[in-house]
Amino acid sequence: CSGEEVNVESEDTSGDENLDAEEVEADNPDAQTLRISVGINDQHPLYDSAIHFGELLTEKTDDFNVEVYHSAQIAADLVATEMVQNGDLDITITSTSPVMNNIPEYGVFDLPFVIPDEEVADEVLDGEFGDQMLDILEDQDLVGLAWWENGFRNLTNDVRPVESIDDLEGLTLRTMETDIHLDSWSEMGANPTPMAFDELYTGLQQGTIEGQENPYPIINLEGYHEVQQYLSATNHVYTPYIFLFSKQIWDELTPEQQEAIAESAYETREYNREITRDEAQNSLEELQSSMEFSEITNEEYERFQEAVEPVIENHSATIGEDIVDDFLSAVEKASD
Ligand code: TK8
Structure with missing residues (x-):
């Protein structure tokens, strides 16, 4: 486990200099900082994908800096999701499974031996069903922006x-x-x-x-x-990763800002799937x-x-x- 640098309580991390995060900075001293929490370490393709998201976003607008925190330094999935719901954290990218505690519909992805392969997973998530599942998050103070890959377990x-x-x-x-x-x-x-x-x-x-x-x-x-x-x-x-943005923070943004964030999360999906699948093969070997x-x-x-x-x-x-x-x-x- 590579979270050895720090071990902090979840709630009061903003501005904590001891945390190990990757920053993608906009060329703008007034840029708003978006913090992303992921549970896995900085070797995993999810971390790289979150940074890629930050890079795409800073290409589209100089309104945001992006900071990516790995190894649950901010919080593990369940708590991180609650922080996003409460507006205490901007973004988490989590397995859908811990989310299910508050949103029972999400248990659908946990049903075993249903999805046979990656092509089917992509088609189901990228189609109407995936959209429908993202839509129900709004009532939970969450904006679901994209399906990324964790993979078959x-x-x-x-x-x-x-x-x-x-x-x-x-x-x-x-x-x-x-x-x-x-x-x-x-x-x-x-x-x-x-x-x-x-x-x-x-x-x-x-x-x-x-x-x-x-x-x-x-x-x-x-x-x-x-x-x-x-x-x-x-x-x-097959439990996907889901890109979750805080609805409370989202509602304060302009439509242009929302669009830039939504597009960057969505556009990172293909990159994320590609590097995660390559890593799956490499890791198996x-x-x-x-x-x-x-x-x-x-x-x-x-x-x-x-x-x-x-x-x-x-x-x-x-x-x-x-x-x-x-x-x-x-x-x-x-x-x-
Ligand atoms: C990482 C988790 C992880 C999941 C688990 O934050 O808990 O076993 O597979 O990917 O979301």
């Missing part, structure tokens, strides 16, 4: 190779803080426990938990292979040299899928039946 653990669902029996796994992931892993026979991302490395290192699941770039760049021996290509869920890697056969994959069938049913009412139906049809349409 894969399992690591330190006990045994997981090649079949039977291998999961009793494994203690960290999941993101969402009931749907907890329920999914329980249905698959594991013993899941929710934990904020910034506690994960220590949890693995100290053996509080035996395993976790994340996309390859996070596993590699956060160094989980240092404390985990086995990697399985489970690809069980690197991980294979230090971990024992297992692929899941089609037959076994079906057993995983069967085991989690109750999960959609269990959570449809909370997410909203309509949203679940729209999601499943968007996926089906994109898969044709």
Whole structure:
């Protein structure tokens, strides 16, 4: 974990000189500063993408400086999102999953084994369904500006190779803080426990938990292979990153400023997907040299899928039946 420079409380960070952030400065002494918080470290493509956003924005207007804070120095995803809702932070780019605590509709992305591949993910997020999901954020004091990539999630653990669902029996796994992931892993026979991302490395290192699941770039760049021996290509869920702007701060901006910010977030999407996918391949190769890697056969994959069938049913009412139906049809349409 590379957040070693600082360890501050979340709320009062503005102007704190000890924080390690990348600044993109406008050529204007009166520029307003937009702070972006990300939970991952500065090696991950998300950090680079956030800086890229700042560069695009300063090309379009000299009204803003952009500061990007990595490794949850400002706050981990859940708290950062609340700060954005309260107008205490301008921007966070987070996995959708922790957002679900306040916005149950967002649980739809946590339903396991629904999105089969990246092309389908792109089509669903870039189409009507993705727009509809961004729109519902407004009632929550959030402006959702773009879907970026975290990627398909894969399992690591330190006990045994997981090649079949039977291998999961009793494994203690960290999941993101969402009931749907907890329920999914329980249905698959594991013993899941929710934990904020910034506690994960220590949890693995100290053996509080035996395993976790994340996309390859996070596993590699956060160094989980240092404390985990086995990697399985489970690809069980695709949870996107979402670019969230504070509605309270947004409403104070001019339409031209809003447009420049919205365009920069949106235009960074392709760049972000490209570098994240390259890193996923690169990270997988690197991980294979230090971990024992297992692929899941089609037959076994079906057993995983069967085991989690109750999960959609269990959570449809909370997410909203309509949203679940729209999601499943968007996926089906994109898969044709
Ligand atoms: C990083 C998180 C992370 C997520 C997790 O801030 O918590 O496991 O995958 O990407 O959003």
